[in-house]
Amino acid sequence: MVKRLFLIMIVIFCILGGCYSCAGSEGREETFILCEGLDVETTGFIIDSGQPGPVVYIVGGIHGNEPAGIAAASAFSEYALKKGRVIVLPRANIEAVKAGERSVYWLGDLNRAFPGKERGLEVQELAYEIFTHIADQKPDIVLDLHESRQRDPMKNYALGNSIIFSHPEALEPVMDSVDFLNRHRGNLTPFVYQIDSIPGTLNQSVTEILDIPVITLETDVEAAFESRVKDQKSFLDFMISEWCSFFPSD
Numbered sequence: 001m002v003k004r005l006f007l008i009m010i011v012i013f014c015i016l017g018g019c020y021s022c023a024g025s026e027g028r029e030e031t032f033i034l035c036e037g038l039d040v041e042t043t044g045f046i047i048d049s050g051q052p053g054p055v056v057y058i059v060g061g062i063h064g065n066e067p068a069g070i071a072a073a074s075a076f077s078e079y080a081l082k083k084g085r086v087i088v089l090p091r092a093n094i095e096a097v098k099a100g101e102r103s104v105y106w107l108g109d110l111n112r113a114f115p116g117k118e119r120g121l122e123v124q125e126l127a128y129e130i131f132t133h134i135a136d137q138k139p140d141i142v143l144d145l146h147e148s149r150q151r152d153p154m155k156n157y158a159l160g161n162s163i164i165f166s167h168p169e170a171l172e173p174v175m176d177s178v179d180f181l182n183r184h185r186g187n188l189t190p191f192v193y194q195i196d197s198i199p200g201t202l203n204q205s206v207t208e209i210l211d212i213p214v215i216t217l218e219t220d221v222e223a224a225f226e227s228r229v230k231d232q233k234s235f236l237d238f239m240i241s242e243w244c245s246f247f248p249s250d
């Protein structure tokens with residue numbers, strides 16, 4: 001009974017006193033624009049608690065046919081932070097998002113174009129602006145939201161329900177988030193973790209060039225949409241809370 005009461009108190013503390021609170025608290029929000037004036041112009045927002053704490057950069061919509069990550073990133077504005085700062089780019093490849101496709105034919109795959117080029121093809125310029133914005137914001141971690149076909153070890157494009165990283169500092173939060181997402185999963189496919197090894201991805205470029213850990217979440221695009229959005233939101237909630245715990249407020 002005492003143990004149960006203790007658990008209830010922890011849950012109440014996490015809801016009321018954790019890193020999040022419902023919108024309307026002291027969090028400040030501002031917007032930013034990348035690739036202004038180009039077809040690929042896209043906007044993001046920054047939620048700044050005004051308090052010291054972790055800086056987290058969330059990217060959704062690098063691929064336009066992976067809507068659960070876009071929905072979860074967009075919904076992040078429903079929260080305000082108690083400490084730290086969160087930068088959210090929910091529709092990184094806006095043309096692909098509008099088309100509902102991985103990308104559009106004239107642009108090419110954004111997730112093979114990093115770190116991009118200041119002057120080059122439009123996809124390279126978009127990659128460059130995202131990469132440069134991440135460098136300028138100096139996040140402690142980048143969360144990169146994707147979806148993929150149901151996981152199949154024989155097919156390297158089928159990564160559903162994987163959490164992918166390549167920076168050694170990401171190992172612990174990745175293992176913890178896999179454990180967290182796999183609790184109470186019932187018949188749903190469990191998450192596993194994998195190492196990113198594809199050149200040109202946001203994950204590998206930011207990890208190798210900027211030395212910033214990136215964690216890529218791939219939910220299973222063949223599962224129900226609501227369930228995938230729930231996984232994406234749970235991942236974000238867990239990661240923000242986990243990182244907050246490394247940065248106690250003074």
Ligand SMILES: [Zn+2]
Nearest residue numbers: 063066146147
């Ligand atoms: Zn993707």
